[in-house]
Amino acid sequence: MGKMFSESAIERIEQEYKEWLQEYEKALQKLPERLERFSTVSDLEVKPLYTPLDIKDKDYLEDIGFPGRYPFTRGVQTTMYRARLWTMRMFAGLGTAEQTNERFHYLINHGETGLSVAFDFPTLMGYDTDSPLARGECGRCGVAIDTIEDMERLFAGINLEEVTTSMTINPPASVIWAMYIANAENQGFDRRKLGGTIQNDCLKEFIAQKTLMLPPEPSLRLVVDTVEFGTREVPRWNTISISGYHIREAGATAVQELAFTIYDGITYVEECIKRGLNVDDFAGRLSFFWNSHIDFFEEIAKMRAARRMWARIMKERFKAQKPRSMMCRFHVQTAGCSLTAQEPYNNIIRTTTEALAAILGGCQSLHTNSLDEVYMIPSEFAVKIALRTQQILADEVGVANVIDPLAGSYYVEALTDRMEEEANEYIRKLDEMGGMVAAIEKNYPQMEIADSAYRFQQQIERGEKIIIGINKFPSEIPPLEVLKIDPEIERLQIERLNRFKERRNKVKLQKALDELRRRCEGPPCWENNVMPALIEAVKAGATEQECCDVYREVFGTYTDPASF
Structure with a gap:
């Protein structure tokens, strides 16, 4: 193996860089930089210029390589989007199962290629609609699913062997998955042909999202049960979607999202191996779920670093043999926390750039947030624009024509390295603490995220981080027609349940x-x-x-x- 640049070339570049730096400093005396400090949204400092000096120690084959080959920095598939585009999987769930089914058919008819289910809060917490704890929440933030009949209504008229389904649910994931499988079999489908994903990531619930039900240890046991069952009975199913998305939405930096999510994955692999499963029998069906935030290059670097980190961890730490076991396959959702209530149509631009970062970062499936999502469950008007955003990026812009076109960029490669280095430092700390469960019990990841969220808010208030319509060109919140869930839905759902x-x-x-x-x-x-x-x-x-x-x-x- 060899370095990408010769020593003599580096020496010449160093000399030229010193000369350029002097010119740059002279220019700043006439026209100072517009910010006191340049940094990513996660506050990683950004230099004015990146050169081969920033990646002078890189070995192309060891660190970057080729798509579909270890360490998968450039993508998990050899052909990437030249052969098949990412799955366009719009998150949908509102009111009753019938209403959500109607939205599914609407999206499929407009070109969606995968389903993604949002459940209401009682369902996420493992309560039926008739529970006193569920009152007033039926269908509010997703669809209410109490029974197998609700599941049947949810997927009426959809071929479950042809369309893959993602279900964002965690503590009750095993129950909801059982309903999905049982309904599919009742409809005549073969469980071995079912494809999709259950989020089923209990650890990030303790860290970030907080739809909590059981203590950590039994929660992990149920996760391993689903992995074991999927490995034996539902081989096309991704039984865990290891989720950084909610960790980021809670206020984590990109590095923290990367580190804590990867370590959650390490924990699941360890637990499955303790059960007696062979790593190469199940690891190929683990998937990840990343947040694509507003800082374009930081997100691309994060996703490239994630692939390389996971590949090395699976190969070196867990001795995986199959290339598929080393692949960090992932879904991406644009950042809900980056959207603003002020000037909501600006959210289209935010979502577009975040989606573009996800594509250039090499995602396998993508959800684009709607412009009105900060207010409500998206309207049909807004969700169609969000879907069209993906389709325009796929078919008009040309970014899907070349595999990993930013590879070799001095900035992107240097930032990818830095993300990996800082995330690995977190991983070392978590190992020293005895693992993720022990760290959660010490409130370590929770407090790290809280501190980051607080620092970011302070930066916004001081004007160090700019959000258009908030702290620069401030704007009033405009009147927007809000989609409302009829409270009558709850009464009808309880009657049907009875x-x-x-x-x-x-x-x-x-x-x-x-x-x-x-x-x-x-x-x-x-x-x-x-x-x-x-x-x-x-x-x-x-x-x-x-x-x-x-x-x-x-x-x-x-x-x-x-x-x-």
């Missing part, structure tokens, strides 16, 4: 729930894997909450310890 419960065979239902309980109470192993029991339980009419209540009764519940 009728469903009345029709069930109580003996068959109790037997299925007893088997689920037996498996939960037993030691973690294939014979006690919860997934087969869950599928039988939901087919027998168990609701989401009834299954989750078994979990809560056996494993206990978790309350987030407030820390300041």
Whole structure:
């Protein structure tokens, strides 16, 4: 292996750079720089110019390489978008299952190539609509799914063997996945042909999003159950989408998002290996989920660094042999936290640049946020613009014609290296602390993110970070027609749930729930894997909450310890 530049070339460049730097400093005496300090949105300082000196120690084959080859810096697929574009997977969920199904068909008819389900908050927390804890929340931030019949309504008229489905749900992920599989089988589909993703990332819930149900250890056990079941029974399914998105939305920097998410992935791999799974049997079906924030080059560098880091971790730390086990395949969503209520049409521009970064970063699927998402569940008008944004980038702009066109950029390569170095420092700290669960119990990642969020807010208030319409060219919040969820939906959903419960065979239902309980109470192993029991339980009419209540009764519940 060799360096990209000869020593003599570096010496000449160093001399020329010194001369240029003197000219630059003289120019600044006439016209000073417009900012006191230039930095990325995550506050990594940015130099005025990048040259071969910033990547003089790089080895092309070891550090950059070729697409589809280790270390996958340039992409996980050999052909990338020249053969197949990324999956355009718009996040959708509102009101009832029928309303969300209507939105699915609308998006498919306008060119969407994958489904992505947003669930309402009671569903995310493992409660049925008739729970006192769920009142007033039915369909508000997503779709309410209580039963297998709701799942049937949600996907009516959609070929589940042809369209892949992503479901953003975490503590009750195993239950919702069981409903999806059971409904598919009831419709005549083969579980081995089903493709999609469940987020199923319990660790980032403790760190960031906080849809909490069980303590960390039993939560990890259920995650491993889904990985084990998917490996054996649903081989096309991604059983965990290891999510940095919500970590970033909580206020993390790009480096923190990268480091904490990668370490969550390390933890899941370790837990699966403890169960007795072979790393090359399951690792190829782990996927990631990144946030594409507003700083264009920082996001591209983060995604390139993620691929290289994961490849090296899987090869060196876990001794994976198969190239697919080393691939960091990922979905990207543009940054919801970058959108503003002021001048909401400006959000189209923000989303476009963030989507472009995701594409140049090599994503496998992409969701583009809608201009009105800061107000409400997106309107059809806004979601169509968001989908068209992806389609224009795919077919008109030309960025999908060349694989990793920014490779070799002195700035991008230097920033990729820096992201990896700083993220690896976090990984070393987490190892020293005894792993992610121990770190969560010490509130370490939570406080690191909180501190970053506070610093960023201070920078905004001081005018060091510019947000158009907020602290530069400030604007009033305009009146915008807001999509409202009819409160009548909750009453109708509860009525439907009650009728469903009345029709069930109580003996068959109790037997299925007893088997689920037996498996939960037993030691973690294939014979006690919860997934087969869950599928039988939901087919027998168990609701989401009834299954989750078994979990809560056996494993206990978790309350987030407030820390300041």
